[in-house]
Amino acid sequence: MARDSSIPPESFDEILAWLNPDRDVAGSIYVQLREDLTKIFTWNRCADPEGLTDEVFDRVAKKVHHLKDSYVGDPKLYFYGVARNLIKEIPKKVKMQTSLQGTEPASDPRRELEQETAMMREDCLRSCLQKLRKDKRELILEYYAKDKQAKIDHRTEMAERLGITVETLRVKAYRIRATLEQCIERCLERMAQNK
Amino acid sequence: MKEEPVSDALLRQLLLGQVDDQERQRLESMFVTGALSRERVIAAEQHLLDDFLDDSLTPADRERFLAQYGETPAEQRKLRIAKSIQDWAASGAAVTAAGAAAGSRWSRLRARFRLQPVFMIPIAAVIVLAIVFAVIALRSRWEQRNRYLAMEQELARLNTPSMLRDVPSTMPPLTLRPGAVRSAEAETELTPPANAQFVELHLVWTQKERYPSYHATIRKIDEEQRYTVRDLQLDNSNTIQFRVPAHYLTRGLYQIEVNGIGADGTTGPAEEYQFQVNK
Numbered sequence: 001m002a003r004d005s006s007i008p009p010e011s012f013d014e015i016l017a018w019l020n021p022d023r024d025v026a027g028s029i030y031v032q033l034r035e036d037l038t039k040i041f042t043w044n045r046c047a048d049p050e051g052l053t054d055e056v057f058d059r060v061a062k063k064v065h066h067l068k069d070s071y072v073g074d075p076k077l078y079f080y081g082v083a084r085n086l087i088k089e090i091p092k093k094v095k096m097q098t099s100l101q102g103t104e105p106a107s108d109p110r111r112e113l114e115q116e117t118a119m120m121r122e123d124c125l126r127s128c129l130q131k132l133r134k135d136k137r138e139l140i141l142e143y144y145a146k147d148k149q150a151k152i153d154h155r156t157e158m159a160e161r162l163g164i165t166v167e168t169l170r171v172k173a174y175r176i177r178a179t180l181e182q183c184i185e186r187c188l189e190r191m192a193q194n195k
Numbered sequence: 196m197k198e199e200p201v202s203d204a205l206l207r208q209l210l211l212g213q214v215d216d217q218e219r220q221r222l223e224s225m226f227v228t229g230a231l232s233r234e235r236v237i238a239a240e241q242h243l244l245d246d247f248l249d250d251s252l253t254p255a256d257r258e259r260f261l262a263q264y265g266e267t268p269a270e271q272r273k274l275r276i277a278k279s280i281q282d283w284a285a286s287g288a289a290v291t292a293a294g295a296a297a298g299s300r301w302s303r304l305r306a307r308f309r310l311q312p313v314f315m316i317p318i319a320a321v322i323v324l325a326i327v328f329a330v331i332a333l334r335s336r337w338e339q340r341n342r343y344l345a346m347e348q349e350l351a352r353l354n355t356p357s358m359l360r361d362v363p364s365t366m367p368p369l370t371l372r373p374g375a376v377r378s379a380e381a382e383t384e385l386t387p388p389a390n391a392q393f394v395e396l397h398l399v400w401t402q403k404e405r406y407p408s409y410h411a412t413i414r415k416i417d418e419e420q421r422y423t424v425r426d427l428q429l430d431n432s433n434t435i436q437f438r439v440p441a442h443y444l445t446r447g448l449y450q451i452e453v454n455g456i457g458a459d460g461t462t463g464p465a466e467e468y469q470f471q472v473n474k
Contacts, residue, residue: 084220084223125279143284144284167238168234168238174241
């Protein structure tokens with residue numbers, strides 16, 4: 001299992017054992033916990049949520065040897081406690097000046113960079129959509145095909161047709177979008193490297 | 196101690212950073228331990244993003260949303276990607292709808308035959324014969340139709356808000372004023388550069404009435420084929436930005452008809468623009 005921080009292997013094993021005696025179960029709890037903590041850092045407007053999640057595991061790794069015998073309760077709450085401390089310690093993220101609306105003048109170098117990326121993003125989107133399984137591709141395109149009021153009716157009709165709730169449909173769309181985002185980000189990075 | 200239930204409204208407040216510290220810690224603890232379902236949180240986040248992309252958040256919520264999910268470059272990149280997916284899907288919607296409509300016509304025909312089985316054999320024979328004799332004509336029409344759909348899709352893609360906003364034109368835009376068709380003045384001339392992928396036209400809107408959106412239909416004079424682009428917007432300088440693929444523009448006279456579309460879907464009076472392509 002890949003680790004994203006500099007935890008010594010023995011401490012990492014201890015963390016897994018503390019999360020669950022079954023290593024496979026512990027592995028999935030670890031992955032889920034990382035995602036949860038990253039989300040919590042995002043909700044708390046922290047810059048670099050992934051980096052802070054690494055820091056939580058680094059800090060716990062230093063104490064896990066004693067903790068696993070002395071701590072009473074759900075270990076995930078201990079990780080959360082460390083995350084809360086970190087949130088208090090670090091400054092909030094600095095607002096970036098880059099606009100989503102693209103209102104800056106064309107001579108602004110950041111705008112030029114973004115314009116360039118928009119074309120690359122379109123190419124990557126097309127290629128990543130092709131890599132998706134057909135049913136997923138159709139679902140995400142149909143999900144986003146309408147907007148405003150038409151969207152609400154359309155998604156209700158889609159959910160009924162698929163035999164799921166609108167909430168479950170949203171979760172499906174979220175997961176496919178997340179896969180697409182990762183693919184597009186990788187594609188953009190490759191394009192930037194090849195330039 | 197029994198946990199208080201978490202309403203959708205409260206979840207949304209958490210995601211928009213509107214809960215106090217104590218409530219935040221309660222909800223976050225529930226989330227980490229699984230007492231608050233991840234699926235619900237994900238669905239609420241997706242709902243919020245959908246509302247953001249559709250511009251249906253209140254200005255205050257939009258600001259809060261951007262503060263939570265659109266401040267760092269990585270977050271902004273995610274939002275831009277989500278917007279691209281939405282724009283891409285929306286640009287393909289007309290084509291999908293056309294396909295669905297064609298499908299429903301066949302379904303109606305099939306259902307009608309099924310109701311009258313006594314006619315099935317002779318009708319089927321006639322249909323088979325008709326198909327045999329029409330194969331060549333059909334193939335040509337299908338090819339034409341595919342070209343038409345591809346062109347409509349390309350036009351829709353070129354005119355999505357994100358493309359118009361983010362991808363600059365490689366040549367200066369050509370400004371067109373309405374009325375050239377009716378007046379005796381010479382048409383505006385256009386010579387697209389060889390390397391241009393598209394041509395940007397700025398259509399000046401002179402009517403007093405402003406509409407939530409506009410449809411533009413372009414055709415080459417003396418040709419039947421016309422292409423419509425929907426959901427165009429009027430900017431603050433009373434201009435509608437409209438892009439046309441350069442490969443579509445061959446030597447000849449072109450006409451664009453623009454209609455304002457009211458909030459209730461009604462079509463307002465048209466403006467006509469005309470230009471001459473030299474290449």
